[in-house]
Amino acid sequence: MISIKTKTFHILNGDALLDNFPSELLTGEIIIARECLIDGPVGGATPEQFWETRAGFIQETYGEEKEAYFEEVVTEFEKIKAIPANSEVNFWFEDDLFCQVNFWFCVSLLMPVAHAIKVFVIKPPLIDQQPDWRGFGPMDRHTLAEAYLNKQELSPADLSLLANLWDAYKNDNREKFGELVLVKSENFPFLNQVIQAQLDRKDNRPENVLKQIMTEKETTDFKTIFQEFGKREGIYGFGDWQVEKLLEKIK
Template sequence: MLKRYHILNGDSLKEQFPADLPGDIIVLRECLMDGPVHGKTPDEFYTVRAKFISKLDSDISESAYYDKTVPELEKIPAIPDNSDVTLWFEDDLFCQVNFWFATSLLFQKNIQLFLVRPPHHNRYGFGGLDTAALKVAFKERFTITETGKIAQLWEAYKANDSTNLLQLAGELESKYPFIKNAVQAHIDRQPQGDFPGRPKASLKTIMTELQTNNFGTIFQEFCKRESIYGYGDLQVKRLFDEVVAEGDSG
């Protein structure tokens, strides 16, 4: 019998995950679309990420990253051949970069790899699904056969190679149209000349239109308009603080 694994994009999904779905659960506790992702070896990569995460979130120390995140990451390449592995990831940039990363750790293995996505009509992603709906989503999982190209997306992302990202997204578009949307969102967030990048530009527009500097109000509106990014409050708060500081100094 095949050994089953489920790789989940975060603890919130783990908390609502159907207890009667067989398989070991691995939680990818990362936000790889934010911050540096370089490192020639896993140890170098963990060092870079631990330092960044501890600065991003004061509640997560570098030691906490090594205690809670690294052990889960190390479980992925340790999955044995001839396993049944299901990746649970949404379409936003946050989830997609983690999806590319997870696939890069698995693509050379002799495994059956599947992807589960929430239904299009659900604006809240997996968070809007109850146990029954999650089991339906699992039944509708589809086989990932283009593991090499998806793994290349991670390499192109690490290298900040927009040209290669777009090319790969185009080659994958017929089966994975959501990848191209995420790639374009990533490219759009890069500053160009006087343009601060799409997320900051959107924040400025929201602040002007709503005539407020209240972060809670702005964050809610940003999530509605820019759901493609999948940003959490910590990512948006950092951008918001930068926008405010730039306005004060302008």
Template sequence: MTQKTVHILNGDALKSQVEDWLTDELIVARECLVDGDEYGDDLDSFYQFRAKFISQYEGYEEEDYFEKTVPEIEKIRRLPQHAEVNLWFEDDVFCQVNFWFCVHLLNQNGVHNLWLVRPEEHTQYGFGGLQQPELEMALNNRLKLDHQKEIASLWEMFKTKGVDHLNKMAVLFNDEYPFILNAINAYIRSIPTKDSRGEPLILLTQIIKDLKTQEFAPVFREFCKRAPIYGYGDLHLKRLLDNI
């Protein structure tokens, strides 16, 4: 049986960087799962909740989710069990939550030959700051995922807001994948409590004060510079700014 090789990419920007030289199937994870608070009990309800949530973003309708995001998720679900899957995700919270979700789907379907491709260094630019030779090097240095069941469980813990369980699980394989615990710790710091609005909102407030402007573009650039661990996209950050 010929082995099928697939690359699950963290966004369309990365697809544009690799589609000219990667000849295998490309699937794009068009989600921002770190943003939101309702994910449903099964995939059908997940699609409904996420489509409704994404429609809150300026310029997006529920139909867009079903036309652009759902088909890519369904491609992941239909992968054969013998497939070799390279997951291209970075170390930030945005990427990691999407990564856990993808591993969850693959684990459910019995696809176990999984590899993680990540930039050698974590920066605010991620894969976007790399040229083809560096992307090829990242692929050559990919990590075999030996804790698939545990990484898959991170999605369930995130979905149910099991913060304590997230931390404890990540500690178990921190020696092999320390970036996972770093992302979880940042995610925990982002959660509002009775004593804090959460680190991202606190940081945004400070940036507005430091720059003496609420203009989105410079605030967004400065947030990405100061807190690359979050990896938030512009639409997500705009939503946060509306809460200030």
């Protein structure tokens, strides 16, 4: 009988985690999800159209050349699509909306082989049973390795849920989100809050909180506003670029 060796993959949400990743302790191929799918259009009837949509948005908004996008971003996602059966896939993703949208997309790419792989998620430890919205940021190699030991295996139902969430997000389907928010998963206990945060974007929740902060703090100082927004609305996981764009929209 031929023994099939299991290949191990670690999918990280962004390059920041790579700096502290305990690669000397954990074996396997590292894949980086270099996107911010929470920001901008995600349309496209085909994968090629989707990548063109994203590349154009990233170039226009963040000044990243299309060629660089295809070389540094699309190639990593293509690696996910090429993960073979009998693999072990470890997702290093946090609970905030920024991370979750990227996570949903990555899982959707894996669905053709989902039945034939083992999938795990590694998340930062909770604080008083609530997410630490700073995510992996404060963690060093030692604590990241500890988090890996506490990884959670995802069931076929979990993977289906995440892929369906991407479909709802991509198609801006509020009705489908309304159905999915009722689905319970032990591995994603804060999903209902995350989905609600996404739905509330249509009602300008982030912009309204920014207005409140500027009024209450009597300031237009970006650093002050950004830090306070992180305290109040860490669930969004917005970086400084996303908050800057929201402030421009308000002005």
